[in-house]
Each structure stands twice: as structure tokens, then as C-alpha cells.
Amino acid sequence: MVKLTAIQMCSVPDVDANLAEISRQLLLLTESQEQAADTTHLVVLPECCLFFGGKDSEQLTLAKANMAESGLIASLSDLAKRFNVYLVAGTIPIYCQETDKFTNSSCVFSPTGELLAQYDKIHLFDVEVEDSEKSYLESRFTKAGTSVEVLETEFATIGLSVCFDVRFPILYQELAAKGARIITVPAAFTRVTGKAHWQTLLQARAIENQAYIIAAAQEGVHANGRETWGHSMIISPWGEVLACLEEGEGQVSSIYREEEVERIRQRMPLKSKLGKA
Numbered sequence: 001m002v003k004l005t006a007i008q009m010c011s012v013p014d015v016d017a018n019l020a021e022i023s024r025q026l027l028l029l030t031e032s033q034e035q036a037a038d039t040t041h042l043v044v045l046p047e048c049c050l051f052f053g054g055k056d057s058e059q060l061t062l063a064k065a066n067m068a069e070s071g072l073i074a075s076l077s078d079l080a081k082r083f084n085v086y087l088v089a090g091t092i093p094i095y096c097q098e099t100d101k102f103t104n105s106s107c108v109f110s111p112t113g114e115l116l117a118q119y120d121k122i123h124l125f126d127v128e129v130e131d132s133e134k135s136y137l138e139s140r141f142t143k144a145g146t147s148v149e150v151l152e153t154e155f156a157t158i159g160l161s162v163c164f165d166v167r168f169p170i171l172y173q174e175l176a177a178k179g180a181r182i183i184t185v186p187a188a189f190t191r192v193t194g195k196a197h198w199q200t201l202l203q204a205r206a207i208e209n210q211a212y213i214i215a216a217a218q219e220g221v222h223a224n225g226r227e228t229w230g231h232s233m234i235i236s237p238w239g240e241v242l243a244c245l246e247e248g249e250g251q252v253s254s255i256y257r258e259e260e261v262e263r264i265r266q267r268m269p270l271k272s273k274l275g276k277a
């Protein structure tokens with residue numbers, strides 16, 4: 001059996017505090033769910049899970065300070081190993097010396113703590129929003145990724161994406177073409193854009209690609225006044241919301257059913273005829 005879990009946080013600009021909160025959530029998760037010996041657990045954390053609510057320049061400082069193996073990656077690896085889960089560790093800033101920027105990177109760890117994959121967010125949040133922040137310019141300190149990433153595991157192929165990516169369906173089509181049956185979406189959607197579009201976009205990506213979506217979000221009012229939408233959810237390949245946490249910190253879980261993906265894809269093939277003679 002494979003369990004899918006999205007953890008919702010209200011992260012602060014303090015790495016140790018956020019690590020403690022993630023540890024608490026994972027402990028609650030493992031204590032509240034009796035796991036058979038053959039249970040595999042895939043857990044997804046939100047975007048910027050270890051540092052959020054400060055200045056963007058502080059993310060760059062954090063990335064530079066954690067270039068050593070003993071930094072953020074090691075801390076997240078330890079959590080995956082300690083709680084025996086596959087951990088999609090939201091995103092963390094990883095320094096890129098060539099550009100003096102950081103990548104907003106989603107790192108995946110095995111239950112033994114091995115770093116299995118890294119996806120660098122491709123679509124950066126450079127927009128204007130009618131909220132207290134007004135203008136967002138993620139690219140000022142962040143280097144955009146260029147590579148579409150999937151991870152082959154013993155239970156499913158996992159496609160990786162982050163937050164603003166969800167507005168670009170071609171990325172998800174590429175993930176599906178690479179075999180993704182589960183797609184992860186760590187996010188920190190603003191309250192304004194989340195209320196308008198979050199669930200609609202996630203359901204569309206699930207339906208179009210006939211894949212499970214695990215969307216783990218930030219929620220609340222953060223230290224810098226930024227407001228995030230929350231509504232972490234797991235969506236079936238038919239587009240049904242299987243579980244949702246609207247507000248507050250916590251987690252939602254559902255079971256991954258390989259046969260459900262197969263059934264939907266066989267009954268409704270979606271391979272496009274466009275571009276063929």
C-alpha cells in the first residue's frame with residue numbers, strides 16, 4: 001500500500017523552527033496512522049518549507065551559508081530517514097555561483113535519506129497581485145530551472161513541479177509523457193490568486209494528465225505580512241478532491257491506487273492527434 005500525504009505549514013524565517021515543525025508533523029502523522037510493514041509513504045512539504053516570510057535577499061544569504069553537505073539538504077535527509085518516508089522536501093534555496101543567485105529547488109529523499117532527485121523551479125513568480133505585497137519579482141534573486149524532472153520509484157513514476165508552474169500545462173504534459181502517475185506541487189500561493197484559481201488549476205492538471213496530484217501549501221499570515229492560501233489537497237486522476245486542509249497547519253492523506261490510473265487511462269485515452277499527418 002502507498003500513502004500520499006501533503007503537509008501544510010505557516011513557515012517562518014527561522015530554519016530551526018521550521019525543521020522542528022516538520023518533525024512534529026511527521027511524528028503526528030506516523031503516530032496517528034498504523035502502518036503495515038509493506039506500507040510506503042510519500043510525503044510532500046510546501047514551497048520554501050525551511051525559510052519563508054523574510055526578505056528574498058535572505059534566501060540568497062541562506063543558500064550561500066548552506067553550501068556544505070551539513071546544511072539544509074542534510075537536515076531534510078535526516079528527517080526522511082528518521083521517519084522512514086519518501087520526502088518531497090518542498091523547496092529550498094540552493095546557491096548557483098555562476099549567477100550569484102539561487103535555484104528554488106524541490107529535493108526528493110528516500111526512506112534511507114538518499115537524495116534521489118532535484119527539480120529547479122522553471123516558472124518564476126514575476127507578477128502583480130492585488131494584495132498587500134502588490135508586486136512579486138522572484139527572478140531578482142532566483143535562477144530559473146531548465147530541466148523537466150521525473151523520478152522512477154518502485155511504486156510509481158513521480159513528476160516534480162512547484163507552485164507557479166501549475167499555470168503552464170505543457171510542463172505537466174511533459175511530465176506525463178515521461179511516465180508520471182503522481183505529480184507533486186509544493187506551493188506558496190497568495191491568498192488572492194489561490195482563492196481565484198488554486199483548486200481549478202490543480203484539478204485541471206490532474207484531469208488532463210490522468211495523474212494523482214499532491215499539492216502541499218503554505219497557509220496563513222507570515223512574518224513579512226504576506227498571506228498564503230493553504231488548501232493543501234490530494235486529487236485523483238479523475239479530478240476528484242480526495243482530501244483537503246483549508247486552513248491551519250496539519251496534513252491530509254489518501255491512498256495511491258495504481259489500478260485507478262490504469263482504469264482511467266484505458267477507458268479514456270488522451271493522446272493528442274495534433275501534429276500528425
